[in-house]
Amino acid sequence: MVLLGSTGSIGVNALIVAKKFGIEVEVLVCGNNIQLLNEQIQEHNPKVVVVGNQDAVKDVRHSNVLWGEDAILEVIEASKSELVVNALVGFLGLRPTLKALECGKKVALANKESLVAGGAFIDTAKIQPIDSEHFGLWYLLQDRAVEKMTITASGGAFRDWVIEDIHNATLEDTQRHPNWSMGQKITIDSATMVNKMFELLEARWLFGEGQYDAIIETKSLIHALIDYKDGSTTAHFANASMQLPIAYALNKNCNEKILDHVNLLEVGSLEFRKITPERYPVWEIKEDLLKNPEYGVVVNAANEASIERFIAKEICFTDISKNIIKAYNHFKVKPKSIEDVFALDKEVRAFIHANC
Numbered sequence: 264m265v266l267l268g269s270t271g272s273i274g275v276n277a278l279i280v281a282k283k284f285g286i287e288v289e290v291l292v293c294g295n296n297i298q299l300l301n302e303q304i305q306e307h308n309p310k311v312v313v314v315g316n317q318d319a320v321k322d323v324r325h326s327n328v329l330w331g332e333d334a335i336l337e338v339i340e341a342s343k344s345e346l347v348v349n350a351l352v353g354f355l356g357l358r359p360t361l362k363a364l365e366c367g368k369k370v371a372l373a374n375k376e377s378l379v380a381g382g383a384f385i386d387t388a389k390i391q392p393i394d395s396e397h398f399g400l401w402y403l404l405q406d407r408a409v410e411k412m413t414i415t416a417s418g419g420a421f422r423d424w425v426i427e428d429i430h431n432a433t434l435e436d437t438q439r440h441p442n443w444s445m446g447q448k449i450t451i452d453s454a455t456m457v458n459k460m461f462e463l464l465e466a467r468w469l470f471g472e473g474q475y476d477a478i479i480e481t482k483s484l485i486h487a488l489i490d491y492k493d494g495s496t497t498a499h500f501a502n503a504s505m506q507l508p509i510a511y512a513l514n515k516n517c518n519e520k521i522l523d524h525v526n527l528l529e530v531g532s533l534e535f536r537k538i539t540p541e542r543y544p545v546w547e548i549k550e551d552l553l554k555n556p557e558y559g560v561v562v563n564a565a566n567e568a569s570i571e572r573f574i575a576k577e578i579c580f581t582d583i584s585k586n587i588i589k590a591y592n593h594f595k596v597k598p599k600s601i602e603d604v605f606a607l608d609k610e611v612r613a614f615i616h617a618n619c
């Protein structure tokens with residue numbers, strides 16, 4: 264397989280699962296974490312590796328090292344593997360997703376930003392999602408009439424904070440996720456509830472038009488629910504580990520134990536909460552966005568540019584959501600092609616840097 268983002272939270276789990284199934288690793292791609300990359304090279308013996316920048320190349324212990332975004336596309340095209348695992352973070356992942364599909368490869372897609380920004384121009388037939396909620400929906404779907412699909416949210420780092428205090432939350436505060444250990448950016452997205460809005464769009468592109476919603480389940484043990492028209496509701500329970508979704512994305516037949524079952528007697532009780540715009544202001548645009556999923560590129564670019572500014576301490580935490588709503592109301596433009604997606608992404612980022 265080709266693994267993009269090998270040193271990240273998903274990448275590391277993907278390598279554990281690949282080893283379990285004896286899947287050959289042809290390519291490893293990462294950004295700056297060269298120490299971990301060198302360990303991965305030693306263990307998985309890839310044919311080629313790509314790193315984020317030229318300076319890092321000299322530190323990589325491999326005879327075939329490339330660098331930069333174009334190199335990622337080149338190695339996908341040159342690879343023999345039929346499977347590309349895209350665990351890059353952010354809009355950076357879109358071109359590699361498109362390239363892998365263009366080359367006829369199957370894409371195990373953790374990089375949800377690919378679908379959020381470019382979903383209207385992506386054929387999802389060869390995509391297997393690596394996202395716990397979408398894996399849950401995929402697992403639950405039966406040949407029956409569906410009324411509604413619901414995904415769950417943890418509520419993120421600030422779910423129990425006094426709302427007025429969230430304004431001054433620090434980057435460190437955003438990283439205290441209640442249930443999952445993930446990369447920095449998605450953990451911020453979880454705290455703003457942007458992650459769940461993205462996942463609703465992701466579900467819309469993966470499973471087609473329909474009714475989608477999200478609720479908070481505080482223990483992240485239920486990941487998805489399907490209401491069938493007959494009145495029954497099914498729920499996907501699994502302990503909070505990405506190894507199960509990854510296992511199915513890498514290998515269709517998982518007839519061995521990947522995780523321990525949820526022990527309901529130990530769990531005792533579950534708590535569900537409504538997602539409200541008072542605590543999560545971006546939720547205000549959720550309905551309109553679901554009706555107009557092509558606007559996803561605007562939300563994604565505004566979010567990424569605002570996170571950059573939050574990390575640089577130029578804006579406060581709650582400005583991330585304010586900026587997204589501001590950009591959403593300003594850019595009521597639907598891209599007509601994938602080229603429009605890239606152009607609009609640039610425009611929105613410039614807007615956030617100049618006006619917010």
Ligand SMILES: NC(=O)C1=CN([C@@H]2O[C@H](COP(=O)(O)OP(=O)(O)OC[C@H]3O[C@@H](n4cnc5c(N)ncnc54)[C@H](OP(=O)(O)O)[C@@H]3O)[C@@H](O)[C@H]2O)C=CC1
Pocket residue numbers: 267268269270271272273274292293294295296297314315350351352353355373374375376393394395443444445446447448449505
């Ligand atoms: N973590 C999770 O449990 C889940 C994550 N996802 C999605 O999966 C994706 C990855 O998330 P996660 O693993 O948490 O993120 P991480 O931040 O942990 O990992 C991101 C990976 O991308 C690499 N990377 C970053 N910039 C570049 C670059 N310019 N060139 C090459 N590689 C680069 C990083 O390299 P390095 O670290 O070496 O700089 C790292 O390997 C995201 O889209 C996220 O939303 C979806 C569901 C669950």
Ligand SMILES: CC(=O)[C@@H](O)[C@H](O)COP(=O)(O)O
Pocket residue numbers: 394395396415416417418419443452453454458459505
């Ligand atoms: C593990 C996974 O799939 C994440 O997307 C997770 O759902 C994030 O947590 P939140 O539910 O807090 O957004």
Ligand SMILES: [Mn+2]
Pocket residue numbers: 394395396462
């Ligand atoms: Mn998820």
